[in-house]
Amino acid sequence: MPKTKIDMSDQVYFLSILNEYGNIDEALEPDIPEDILLKLHHYILLGRRFDERLLSLQRQGRIGTFPPISGQEAAQLGAAAAMRQSDWMVPSFRETAAELWRGRTLENVIIYNNGYNEGGRIPEDRNNLPISVPVGSQILHAVGIGYAIKYRQTDDVVMTFFGDGATSEGDFHEGLNFAGVFQTPVIFVCQNNQWAISLPRSKQTRSKTLAQKALAYAVPGIQVDGNDILAVYTAAKEAVARARSGEGSTMIECVTYRMAVHTTADDPKRYRSDQEVEEWQKRDPLDRFQKYLKDKGLLTDDGIESSEAEIKEQIQAAVDRAEEETKSLGDPLDMFNHAYAELPPHLIEQRNALARELEEHQGEKSHG
Amino acid sequence: MAKMTMVQSINLALSQEMEKDDRVMVLGEDVGVDGGVFRVTDGLIDKFGAQRVIDTPLAESGIVGMSIGMAVYGLRPVCEIQFSGFSYQNFHQIENHAARLRWRSQGRFHVPMVLRTPYSGGVRALEHHSESREAYYAHTPGIKMVIPSGPRNARALLTSAIRDPDPVIFYESKAIYRAFREEVPEEEETWPIGTSQIAREGTDLTLISYGTMMRPTLEAASILQEEDGIETDIIDLLTISPLDDSLFVQSVRRTGRAVVIHEAPGSFGPGAEIVSRIMEKAFYYLEAPIERVTGYDIIIPLFSRENSYIPSTQRILRAARKVLSI
Numbered sequence: 001m002p003k004t005k006i007d008m009s010d011q012v013y014f015l016s017i018l019n020e021y022g023n024i025d026e027a028l029e030p031d032i033p034e035d036i037l038l039k040l041h042h043y044i045l046l047g048r049r050f051d052e053r054l055l056s057l058q059r060q061g062r063i064g065t066f067p068p069i070s071g072q073e074a075a076q077l078g079a080a081a082a083m084r085q086s087d088w089m090v091p092s093f094r095e096t097a098a099e100l101w102r103g104r105t106l107e108n109v110i111i112y113n114n115g116y117n118e119g120g121r122i123p124e125d126r127n128n129l130p131i132s133v134p135v136g137s138q139i140l141h142a143v144g145i146g147y148a149i150k151y152r153q154t155d156d157v158v159m160t161f162f163g164d165g166a167t168s169e170g171d172f173h174e175g176l177n178f179a180g181v182f183q184t185p186v187i188f189v190c191q192n193n194q195w196a197i198s199l200p201r202s203k204q205t206r207s208k209t210l211a212q213k214a215l216a217y218a219v220p221g222i223q224v225d226g227n228d229i230l231a232v233y234t235a236a237k238e239a240v241a242r243a244r245s246g247e248g249s250t251m252i253e254c255v256t257y258r259m260a261v262h263t264t265a266d267d268p269k270r271y272r273s274d275q276e277v278e279e280w281q282k283r284d285p286l287d288r289f290q291k292y293l294k295d296k297g298l299l300t301d302d303g304i305e306s307s308e309a310e311i312k313e314q315i316q317a318a319v320d321r322a323e324e325e326t327k328s329l330g331d332p333l334d335m336f337n338h339a340y341a342e343l344p345p346h347l348i349e350q351r352n353a354l355a356r357e358l359e360e361h362q363g364e365k366s367h368g
Numbered sequence: 369m370a371k372m373t374m375v376q377s378i379n380l381a382l383s384q385e386m387e388k389d390d391r392v393m394v395l396g397e398d399v400g401v402d403g404g405v406f407r408v409t410d411g412l413i414d415k416f417g418a419q420r421v422i423d424t425p426l427a428e429s430g431i432v433g434m435s436i437g438m439a440v441y442g443l444r445p446v447c448e449i450q451f452s453g454f455s456y457q458n459f460h461q462i463e464n465h466a467a468r469l470r471w472r473s474q475g476r477f478h479v480p481m482v483l484r485t486p487y488s489g490g491v492r493a494l495e496h497h498s499e500s501r502e503a504y505y506a507h508t509p510g511i512k513m514v515i516p517s518g519p520r521n522a523r524a525l526l527t528s529a530i531r532d533p534d535p536v537i538f539y540e541s542k543a544i545y546r547a548f549r550e551e552v553p554e555e556e557e558t559w560p561i562g563t564s565q566i567a568r569e570g571t572d573l574t575l576i577s578y579g580t581m582m583r584p585t586l587e588a589a590s591i592l593q594e595e596d597g598i599e600t601d602i603i604d605l606l607t608i609s610p611l612d613d614s615l616f617v618q619s620v621r622r623t624g625r626a627v628v629i630h631e632a633p634g635s636f637g638p639g640a641e642i643v644s645r646i647m648e649k650a651f652y653y654l655e656a657p658i659e660r661v662t663g664y665d666i667i668i669p670l671f672s673r674e675n676s677y678i679p680s681t682q683r684i685l686r687a688a689r690k691v692l693s694i
Contacts, residue, residue, distance in 0.1 A: 090437075121474035129440065130472045134464045140430055141465065144437020144445075151393075151419060151443070174430035181425055338471045339510060341478065341533035344562055344610035 022291025047097030078232025136169030146184030165196030226254025396448030467510030570599030
């Protein structure tokens with residue numbers, strides 16, 4: 001019996017279109033309509049400024065813990081922009097920019113992060129799942145949605161997001177395997193931001209890339225510069241087209257960087273150097289995209305300034321609306337909402353007991 | 369009406385619901401070509417095709433996670449986990465997502481799925497194949513936990529579970545699967561989830577049980593009648609969560625005496641909740657302390673000793689006589 005080489009023809013490619021100085025590889029430049037480019041610029045800037053505002057709200061104690069996205073705007077928006085509205089998005093918890101692109105409101109994000117479930121409400125006309133915190137567990141839902149899309153013979157696709165840490169979870173592997181077996185129209189977008197809280201990418205896996213993990217499941221994998229919005233968009237567009245035409249799933253590894261904390265409860269100084277962060281700041285996705293748009297004649301410094309002003313106003317209006325809406329959200333009894341389609345008898349009893357307790361407590365208070 | 373085993377009646381429920389509603393899908397390990405290791409899904413793939421009767425890769429979390437996605441999209445997946453002892457590998461999908469997506473999305477999405485899985489001992493199986501962990505699921509807000517006790521109510525309950533807008537864990541007793549037959553009508557039958565039933569009427573003692581343990585409980589009642597002249601009221605819970613306490617509370621108010629029987633370990637088991645409800649709602653009617661007859665708080669032993677672990681008719685009788693003696 002001979003020992004023969006099995007031909008593994010699959011390859012993992014790395015795609016970069018805008019280099020770290022914002023210079024374009026013209027041969028690879030995607031054909032994106034100007035209005036979409038400017039909309040992307042608006043959202044990448046909005047994602048950044050909103051993140052900064054949330055951080056200051058958190059530091060002032062006006063919202064709770066949240067996971068910042070700074071540095072990952074291009075990875076999220078380049079991918080989300082390749083979908084159409086009827087497509088499905090299955091996020092993890094660090095995709096605020098993509099969620100905003102897909103119709104989540106700023107005030108909804110603020111209300112959620114201020115500890116009100118109501119902020120998790122998904123509008124009826126949006127096919128976005130709510131955020132999913134247990135790492136990697138949402139990946140399988142995308143595959144189920146993909147299977148259902150195929151069964152119903154619509155041409156929608158599903159895009160799911162997760163991080164580098166998620167590739168160590170069983171659900172990631174089960175999800176990719178099921179997607180391979182059932183040929184579901186799923187785009188797996190890995191935001192490899194180099195850190196899973198304190199664990200660096202190098203200790204997450206010895207694999208050279210994360211994208212290559214897809215190959216074992218007969219799902220094509222590509223690695224892209226995740227801070228290059230054009231590269232992410234190009235890879236996502238191609239993956240969406242493949243999925244839509246019935247050719248199955250793709251995994252896109254976006255190589256990016258979490259420029260801020262894991263969540264506001266985290267202190268990255270314990271595990272990574274300032275120098276490393278500075279190195280990545282040079283590859284900031286916002287600066288690169290702005291340079292590209294300026295070189296293309298689509299954006300000027302004045303234009304950026306007016307965008308900044310517009311966004312500042314947009315965020316302030318959302319903060320005001322969120323604070324206003326929050327005033328009507330105080331009723332503790334509402335925590336029983338949406339437990340089941342219909343509240344079963346024992347929950348009606350418990351809700352009534354709480355109502356009585358609140359009433360009695362209120363009485364005590366008013367009597368001083 | 370045809371006389372059917374529970375395996376056949378569950379198959380009937382699946383087949384009829386799939387016939388009626390093209391949203392209903394069956395998926396799991398060996399459920400298609402093989403018809404399931406207990407043959408519960410036998411023949412479904414021939415009737416409905418491999419797209420609706422899906423032989424999945426061997427991955428419990430994958431099966432349940434995929435079902436959640438299908439349900440969110442608007443389908444009605446009925447997944448099978450081959451043995452409940454393997455369902456710990458999908459437990460996080462139930463706890464983290466199936467149970468919570470309605471709540472998390474504030475009503476935008478819901479997860480109308482059923483997870484069918486065989487539970488309980490008594491069939492001389494291997495490790496992990498004989499367990500009763502209904503308390504895990506009953507303890508999880510957002511899901512419903514159903515355990516039928518015979519062919520007819522299994523069919524009716526499964527039909528209701530498939531149509532339920534919330535996720536349902538459906539435990540099927542391996543010990544009952546082929547143990548006996550009942551008349552099961554061809555025409556559709558449902559049974560409201562969250563509703564128990566009176567399995568036998570009496571005035572002296574209340575026995576509360578469900579699933580596998582209903583047979584030894586009924587047997588004990590016959591012996592009590594014949595040998596002791598005692599008339600027992602028996603409540604078959606059928607749904608563990610949300611728990612219908614109305615019938616057993618009414619019953620205990622009449623009899624003043626109760627024994628709760630289940631195969632699952634006693635500590636923190638469903639019996640603990642049942643006894644608490646009785647204390648809250650029928651304490652002043654009690655004539656004697658309530659007894660529990662349950663599995664011991666250990667892993668169910670391999671099969672040479674399982675009959676010493678699983679509550680027997682004799683253990684139920686001893687507990688009943690103790691309660692009656694006070």
